[in-house]
Amino acid sequence: MKLGKSRLPSPLDILKSNHFEPKSQNYSSSLQRVPEINEAKSVSNPLYNLLPEIQNPNNIANLVCSTLKLKDNARLSLSLLHKTMQEQGHLSHIGNREISRILLRCQSDSSTALTFFHWVKFDLGLNLNTENCCIIVHILVWSRKFSQAMKILSELIKLDEDVSRSLDVFKTLLLCTDVCNWDPVVFDMLMKAYLKMGMVKESYRVYRKIVKLGFVPSVVTINCLLNGLSKMNYGEKCWEIYGTMGRIGLHPNSCTFNILIHVVCKEGNVEKVNGFLEKMEEEGFDPDIVTYNMLMDSYCKKGRLKDAIYLYDIMFRRGVVPDLLTYTALINGFCKGGNVKDAHRLFSTMIHRGLKPDLRAFNTLLVGYCREGMMQESRSLLHDMIRDGIHPDDFTCRTLVEGYHKQDCLISALNLVVELQRFGFSVPQDVYHYLGIALCRENRPFAAKSLLEGIACPSYEPNPEILCNLIGSLCQCNSVEEAMYLKAGMESKNMLLDLGTYKAIICCLCKLSRCKEAVNLTREMVESGVRPDIEICRALVNGLCQKRDFSxxxxxxxxxxxxxxxxxxxxxxxxxxxxxxxxxxxxxxxxxxxxxxxxxxxxxxxxxxxxxxxxxxxxxxxxxxx
Missing domain, CATH: 1.20.970 (Transferase, Pyrimidine Nucleoside Phosphorylase; Chain A, domain 3)
Structure with missing residues (x-):
C-alpha cells in the first residue's frame, strides 16, 4: 500500500470532495467524539450523579474501562460487572454509542479492545452496529492483527449481504478514520474480504472508490480482483483497471499480465493478443510457461493449430521448457483437427521427455481416438491409463461407451462396463442410463434388462425414463408380459407412466388380439390423467374390428x-x-x-x-x- 504524507481531512470533507490525499501511516488522531452514525440514545439524567459511582448509569464507560485495566482478570472482572449491571438494571443503558466510546478509549491496546468487543457480542448478546465493527477493525489493522481484522470484516460483509446491502461498510470505515488510529491497508483488506466472499462486483466498487480518494491498492489485491472479473467475463472492467494502474503508478507483475492474457484469449482477438504480448515485453516481462500454455490452449480450442505450433517452437528458442499442460493443449489441437496420428506421436514425445501423463492428458487423446472410430486404440490407451495407476473418471467411461455406440458396437460397450467392474472401478450411473436407453432403442431389451440387473451399485435405482424405454422395447418384441411386470413395478414405486409407455403396451396387446385388456388399460390411462391419441385409437379400433366386435x-x-x-x-x-x-x-x-x-x-x-x-x-x- 503506497502512502502519502498529508493529514487526513474530516470524513464529511472526504465525502464531498472528489480528491483525497492519504495521511501518513504514523498518523494518530486525537480521541474525538464518535460521529453519531447509528448511536443509541445516551444517558443524560443529571439526577444520576447523586447516586454512588458504581450505580450511576452515566459512569458506565468509566466503569468498563477501569475493569478492562485489570488485564490479568479482565474477563472475570467483566463477568462480575455484567452481573452487577444486570442487578442494577443498567444493561439497557449500554448502547452502540457507549460501545464505540469504550473501544476508542482502548485503542492503544488492541487485545483489551478485542476482549471488550467479544464480551459485548457474546456475553451481553448485544447487536453491534456497523460503526462498532469498523472501529475494532481499524484498531486491529493499526496493531497489525490482520487475520482477526479480516474475520470481523468478513462477518460484517456477510451481514451487509443478508440485509440486502442496506449497509455501506466502506463509507463507515472511512468515517471512522476521523476518530481513531488507522492504516490505509484496511481498504485493501476490504477488497480482499469482498473477493473472499465471492462478491466481485462489490470489490470492484471499493477499488474505484479508493482510487478516487488517492489510495493505491497492492498489486496482489489487484490481481485477485482481475482474476475474479475475468471469471465473470467482465473483460472491459479488467482493461479499465489495467489502464488505471498506469495512472496511479502501480506496476503490474507477471501474474497481472498472465491474467490479462487469459482475458484476451477469451475475447478471441488475435491481433490484440500479439499487441499485448509486445506490450508485456516492453514492460520488461518475458512470457513464462503460464503465458504460453494459456495462449496455446486458446489457439487449439479455436482451431488455430498453426499458431499454437509456432508458439511451441518459440518456447524452445527462448529456453522455456514445455510442461504437461503444454503437451495436453497441443494434443487437443491435433485431435480436434482430425490428426490423431500426430497427437499420438506428441503423446509419446511427452512421455519420452520424462513427463507422466495425467487423467486430462489421457482423456484428451482418448476423445480423439473415439471421434475417429479408433476403438481398439482407445481400449489400449485405457489399459495404459490403468497400468499407470490413473483411475478412469466419469468422462472416460462416457467417452468410450459413446464411441462404441457410434460404431454400432454396443456389445463391446457392455463388455467394457463389465471389465471396468472387474477391475474394481465404479461406473457412473449416467453411463448405465445412456447404455440402457441405447440398447432399448436398438430393440435389445433383454440385454438392457440384464445390464440393469447386473449393476454393482446397490443404491442405483433405474429412473422412469429408462424403464419406459425398456417397456417400449419389450413391446416391440411382443414381450408384453415382461412389459406389464415392469409397469407394475413402476406403479408400486409411484412412478408415473407417460403416453408413450401406455401406447406401447396397448398397441402390443391389440397386435396380440388381447383387445379386452387393451381397452381396460386405456380406461386406466384415462383415469390417471393421460390423454389418448390417434395411434391408440387406431390400434384399438383395428384390434376390435379384427375380432368383428363392431359395436x-x-x-x-x-x-x-x-x-x-x-x-x-x-x-x-x-x-x-x-x-x-x-x-x-x-x-x-x-x-x-x-x-x-x-x-x-x-x-x-x-x-x-x-x-x-x-x-x-x-x-x-x-x-x-x-
Whole structure:
C-alpha cells in the first residue's frame, strides 16, 4: 500500500470532495467524539450523579474501562460487572454509542479492545452496529492483527449481504478514520474480504472508490480482483483497471499480465493478443510457461493449430521448457483437427521427455481416438491409463461407451462396463442410463434388462425414463408380459407412466388380439390423467374390428371423439368399410349420422366405400328379383 504524507481531512470533507490525499501511516488522531452514525440514545439524567459511582448509569464507560485495566482478570472482572449491571438494571443503558466510546478509549491496546468487543457480542448478546465493527477493525489493522481484522470484516460483509446491502461498510470505515488510529491497508483488506466472499462486483466498487480518494491498492489485491472479473467475463472492467494502474503508478507483475492474457484469449482477438504480448515485453516481462500454455490452449480450442505450433517452437528458442499442460493443449489441437496420428506421436514425445501423463492428458487423446472410430486404440490407451495407476473418471467411461455406440458396437460397450467392474472401478450411473436407453432403442431389451440387473451399485435405482424405454422395447418384441411386470413395478414405486409407455403396451396387446385388456388399460390411462391419441385409437379400433366386435369399436370411436377430440378418419373409414361389406345400408346411415354429431366428416375414401356398398346392395336386390 503506497502512502502519502498529508493529514487526513474530516470524513464529511472526504465525502464531498472528489480528491483525497492519504495521511501518513504514523498518523494518530486525537480521541474525538464518535460521529453519531447509528448511536443509541445516551444517558443524560443529571439526577444520576447523586447516586454512588458504581450505580450511576452515566459512569458506565468509566466503569468498563477501569475493569478492562485489570488485564490479568479482565474477563472475570467483566463477568462480575455484567452481573452487577444486570442487578442494577443498567444493561439497557449500554448502547452502540457507549460501545464505540469504550473501544476508542482502548485503542492503544488492541487485545483489551478485542476482549471488550467479544464480551459485548457474546456475553451481553448485544447487536453491534456497523460503526462498532469498523472501529475494532481499524484498531486491529493499526496493531497489525490482520487475520482477526479480516474475520470481523468478513462477518460484517456477510451481514451487509443478508440485509440486502442496506449497509455501506466502506463509507463507515472511512468515517471512522476521523476518530481513531488507522492504516490505509484496511481498504485493501476490504477488497480482499469482498473477493473472499465471492462478491466481485462489490470489490470492484471499493477499488474505484479508493482510487478516487488517492489510495493505491497492492498489486496482489489487484490481481485477485482481475482474476475474479475475468471469471465473470467482465473483460472491459479488467482493461479499465489495467489502464488505471498506469495512472496511479502501480506496476503490474507477471501474474497481472498472465491474467490479462487469459482475458484476451477469451475475447478471441488475435491481433490484440500479439499487441499485448509486445506490450508485456516492453514492460520488461518475458512470457513464462503460464503465458504460453494459456495462449496455446486458446489457439487449439479455436482451431488455430498453426499458431499454437509456432508458439511451441518459440518456447524452445527462448529456453522455456514445455510442461504437461503444454503437451495436453497441443494434443487437443491435433485431435480436434482430425490428426490423431500426430497427437499420438506428441503423446509419446511427452512421455519420452520424462513427463507422466495425467487423467486430462489421457482423456484428451482418448476423445480423439473415439471421434475417429479408433476403438481398439482407445481400449489400449485405457489399459495404459490403468497400468499407470490413473483411475478412469466419469468422462472416460462416457467417452468410450459413446464411441462404441457410434460404431454400432454396443456389445463391446457392455463388455467394457463389465471389465471396468472387474477391475474394481465404479461406473457412473449416467453411463448405465445412456447404455440402457441405447440398447432399448436398438430393440435389445433383454440385454438392457440384464445390464440393469447386473449393476454393482446397490443404491442405483433405474429412473422412469429408462424403464419406459425398456417397456417400449419389450413391446416391440411382443414381450408384453415382461412389459406389464415392469409397469407394475413402476406403479408400486409411484412412478408415473407417460403416453408413450401406455401406447406401447396397448398397441402390443391389440397386435396380440388381447383387445379386452387393451381397452381396460386405456380406461386406466384415462383415469390417471393421460390423454389418448390417434395411434391408440387406431390400434384399438383395428384390434376390435379384427375380432368383428363392431359395436365395441363404434362405442370406443365415439367416446374418444367426444371426450378427447380424437378424430381418426382412418378408424372411421375402417368401420364404414366393414358396414359396406356387410351390405347393411340402414346401419351404415345410422353410423354416419352418429359420427357426424361428434365431429367426423367423410372424405373421398368414405364416399368410395359407400358407393361400393350401395352398388353391392343393388346387385344383390337385382339378383333376388330375377
Amino acid at each position: 365395441e369399436a363404434e362405442c370406443l370411436l365415439r367416446f374418444l371423439a367426444k371426450e378427447f377430440q380424437v378424430l381418426d378418419i382412418v378408424s372411421y373409414n375402417e368401420l364404414v368399410r366393414i358396414l359396406c361389406e356387410k351390405g347393411d345400408l340402414a346401419k351404415l346411415m345410422e353410423f354416419q349420422d352418429s359420427m357426424k354429431k361428434v365431429g367426423f366428416t367423410p372424405n373421398g375414401l368414405t364416399c368410395k366405400y359407400v358407393i361400393g356398398g350401395l352398388q353391392s346392395a343393388m346387385g344383390i336386390q337385382k339378383d333376388s328379383i330375377q
